Amino acid sequence: MKTKIQSGVLAAAAILLSASLASPAFARDLTVVSWGGNYQDAQRDIYFKPFAEKSGKPVLDEAWDGGIGVIQSKVKAGAPNWDAVQVEAEELALGCADGLYEKIDWDKMGGKDKFLDSAVNDCGVGAIVWSTAIAYDGDKLKEGPASWADFWNVEKFPGKRALRKGPKYTLEFALLADGVSKDELYDVLGTDEGVERAFKKLDELKANIVWWESGAQPLQFLASGEVAMTSAYNGCITGINRTEGKNFKVVFPGSIYAVDSWVVLKDAENKDAAQDFIAFASLPEHQAKLPEFVAYGLPNKDAAAKVPAEFAKDLPTDPANMKDSIALNVDFWIDNAETLTQRFNAWLAQ
């Protein structure tokens, strides 16, 4: 008798356990993931909420800080809890090669020819074009830096500098400061001597550098006067100028721009709705509203044409700003990110 009760209890426990593990009790709402901050606030108003109204279903939005490892672990575990995610160019390239994303239905998006070439990918649709550039407080520095050589010049412009922690961008900027021309930049960086040269140049400035990791930090450093100039995401700078009446300047010559893309995670529960969402967010009439809130360039060509001139002049895609900017070399970084990060960390720790 006892044994029967026992096995009954065991069986019941097993059923309960398997039920709680196996079947998701409720269907999850479409979950869209972006970069947080005032950028995501703007996206919520112009993409997420209108899409929820149009489709009649709620849209959840979450923020993340990037990292291919995050996406990989979600997809590998099966049934990822995110559907559409905005990723950086390397995450797009790595994840697409590794089969972490669904293929994009380009007919739904209105055709590849509607977008900038750099925004078209089998696995992703460009969402924004953004720059990493020198920023400084125009109220504190009347005559600001014009190039990375000026950024390195602590005699002419005294004060600390801030850079994003990590080899990406930092090594490029060091070489630009050392006089490498923008056309040769990645050829030089592709050699061992070039990497050596970049670290040597960084040595000169090392004592004056404060390192930042999240995009809001450089703004805080500038506002508090902790640093005289910093590298920063151009959209954040324009954003804080508009919302808090600051006079921060962005130096576009020598800036590096890249495309962020929307992707759909492999086998996500709402993958079809996610593609619909991306199509919705790529429509020119919706995309054109973005530059009013954050100064990121638009990959949809028709959308870019609709942006009023007062906002267009702040965008990385504006011809005057684009002229002396450099496109991030994604291939270089997917090959070398790990080795160079290791080397960068060793250099930092010295």
Add this chain to the structure above:
Amino acid sequence: MSAGSSRTGRSLILLAPLLIFLIGFFVWPLFSMMSQAVSDPAVLRLLPRSAQVLPDWDRKSPPTMPMQAALMEDLKAVDDDQALGDMVRRLNSARSGFRTLMSKTTSALNDVENPPADLVSIDKRWERPEFWLAIADALSPLTDRNLLAAVDLGRNAAGDIEHLPADQSVNRVILVRTFWIAALVTFFCACIGFPYAIIAASLDGWKRDLMLGAVLLPLWTSLLVRTAAWFILLQEQGLINDLLRAIGLINAPLPLIFNRTGVIIAMTHVLLPFMVLPIYSVLITIPKNLMPAAASLGAPPWRAFLRVLLPLSLRGVASGSLLVFISAIGYYITPALIGGPGDQMISSIIAFYATGSANWGMAGALGVVLLVATLLLYSVYARLSSDEPGRR
């Protein structure tokens, strides 16, 4: 079925929730972390033909035709993108360049109209032995590569263990730094927390509540908020520097942020509750009449403290120190926001390998090193605390 075994069965059922919890949330994650650090199946699984051919290669000369043919066959047979991704990530981590090389190669191999004759015709890099060496070294299902790299060691071409070159050696420095910062924070927490707990335990009524509240309230506040608050206090034009300048104590701002000082101050504050609470809980169990008794026997206060209160409360100090130390070695946010480049701790390196490059092997190996070091320290602590016989 005997009565004895059914009783065992019943107690097992009662224990089942605990066992399932322990296995699911403790044993399994630890085990999978450790196995990630040493298992290396990603390449072997996809390249069985190459695995047969490559051992015959002399590891120096350019690749032979059979080697190229075997690798081409292997790559053509791959139909799982995610497995391919794992393999490429593993190879690229050993030799930068595999990412672009492999994507170029696989798309050339998929070209049915003009199939490539050999790999070298697809990309010149296939001529170089370094790339083949990376493959040849990745063909064993178990590896010590990650564990060695976690303590800045590696194997040279001949297979002997040697130090990694200086520009790749960072983990040992950062591990030592991590333990040093944790030790300093533990020390300062003990210096502040012990007297604080003694005062709190000696008070009663609203005064005690106030003192405990002052410890508990920050504990219920988010770690990020507390760290950000310290950022505002410590920065060059922050409250502390402004105040010191206003009262004329200093002329130039003290460097309190982006350095070790700031990290220690902020981490000590954040971790203080974990020191105060264990000590406090031990202190309130000590009978209040012991100190007056010592005094009545003629002991001056310092002697009564040293001979009575300190030994009795040492257990609390030890468990508080252990809690603080073990929490401190895993710190990530506070050093990242308050510290300078010389204050980053090992978790920032682990985070890079886990989320930044999806190199779970290295992340696991660093975790194992941290775990082993912690267990060693714990065993020292256990030895020390059990060496006090009769003192209860």
